[in-house]
Amino acid sequence: GNSVTQMEGPVTLSEEAFLTINCTYTATGYPSLFWYVQYPGEGLQLLLKATKADDKGSNKGFEATYRKETTSFHLEKGSVQVSDSAVYFCALEKGAGGGSNYKLTFGKGTLLTVNP
Amino acid sequence: DAGVIQSPRHEVTEMGQEVTLRCKPISGHNSLFWYRQTMMRGLELLIYFNNNVPIDDSGMPEDRFSAKMPNASFSTLKIQPSEPRDSAVYFCASRPSSRGRGYTFGSGTRLTVV
Numbered sequence: 001g002n003s004v005t006q007m008e009g010p011v012t013l014s015e016e017a018f019l020t021i022n023c024t025y026t027a028t029g030y031p032s033l034f035w036y037v038q039y040p041g042e043g044l045q046l047l048l049k050a051t052k053a054d055d056k057g058s059n060k061g062f063e064a065t066y067r068k069e070t071t072s073f074h075l076e077k078g079s080v081q082v083s084d085s086a087v088y089f090c091a092l093e094k095g096a097g098g099g100s101n102y103k104l105t106f107g108k109g110t111l112l113t114v115n116p
Numbered sequence: 117d118a119g120v121i122q123s124p125r126h127e128v129t130e131m132g133q134e135v136t137l138r139c140k141p142i143s144g145h146n147s148l149f150w151y152r153q154t155m156m157r158g159l160e161l162l163i164y165f166n167n168n169v170p171i172d173d174s175g176m177p178e179d180r181f182s183a184k185m186p187n188a189s190f191s192t193l194k195i196q197p198s199e200p201r202d203s204a205v206y207f208c209a210s211r212p213s214s215r216g217r218g219y220t221f222g223s224g225t226r227l228t229v230v
Contacts, residue, residue, distance in 0.1 A: 032216040043120075043207055043221035044159075051216040089159070093216065103149070103172075104219060108158050 002027040006090045006107035013080055013114050021075040021110050023064075023090035031092040033057075033066050033073040034104065038087045047075075047088070080114045087111050118142075120222035122208050128228045134196040137225045140189055141210030149219065150183055150193050151207040159207075165191065198229045 007022040025031065032051045036044040048057030053068035062077045073090060090107040121140040129135050141148050149164040163173040165185045173183070180199070185191040195202055205226050209219040 032218075034218050036218075036221075043223045044209075044219075045221070046218045049216065049218055091218075093218070102215060103147075103161070103164060106159050 002031070002092060002094050002105045004090050004092055004105055004107040006088075006110055008108070009111040011110060011112045013112070015082055015114055015116050016079045017114075019075070019077040019080045019084075019112070021088055021090075021112070023073045023075065023107060025071050025073065025090075025092045027071075027092055027094050027105075029094065030068070031094040033064070034091045034093065035062070035064055035073070035075050036089040036091060036106075038089065038109070040086070044089060080112075082114045082116050085112055085114045120208055120210050120220050122206075122222035122225050124225060125223065126226045126228075128230065129198055131199055131229055132197045133229075134194065135198045135202075135227060135229075137193040137206050137208075137227070139191045139193070139208030139222060141191070141208070142212075142220055143189065144212060145210035145220070146188070146213045147211040148185060148191050149209040149211070150191070151209065152204045153207060153224075154204045162193070195227075198227075200229045203227055203229050 003026045005024050034049045035047040037047045038044045048059040050057040050066035056065045064073050064075045087109045089109045091104045093104050123138045147166050150162040152160045162175045163183045168185045183193045205224045207224045209221045211219045
């Protein structure tokens with residue numbers, strides 16, 4: 001079946017440090033890939049996405065590139081801020097047959113804490 | 117666009133009581149999902165609907181849990197009777213029919229069963 005594996009946290013960084021959160025997936029075909037962010041006390045928000053191989057999703061300084069050859073979608077940011085402290089979830093979307101019964105499979109989440 | 121609306125935001129109830137959580141998806145979205153999040157188990161998919169029809173309820177923990185979607189703009193998740201181990205944050209999410217758009221999540225209902 002489909003699965004997503006992301007690096008376990010927690011990850012603790014100082015402000016302006018470089019961030020990488022690794023994410024690899026298992027799925028047949030060409031799933032769509034997503035990163036979601038959950039700030040304390042809130043629901044998950046879509047951060048960025050990529051729907052085909054070699055696509056780069058980007059938002060708020062975060063980037064991730066869909067690598068089919070390594071089945072990866074690592075999240076990166078060049079300079080993190082305290083306000084980036086949150087839980088980050090990698091996810092894939094894969095359909096079942098030709099209909100619209102497709103759903104997201106989430107990783108377990110990575111807690112990021114950025115200290116001033 | 118008001119987003120996915122969940123109510124109540126917080127619910128505290130006594131063990132054995134019935135609890136009903138409510139969700140209004142984004143207009144035009146045809147799929148709706150109920151998730152539960154706890155520290156121990158993380159994010160768990162309980163059930164999802166496509167065009168108001170339940171597609172997969174394999175994540176519903178037991179018969180005490182039930183979910184309905186009587187129309188495209190409203191869904192409920194009911195727990196009867198509630199137990200302390202049901203304490204969690206419950207999220208509703210909706211998604212349009214087109215692939216690659218991802219889900220939009222509500223702000224969640226924090227349920228505490230004492």
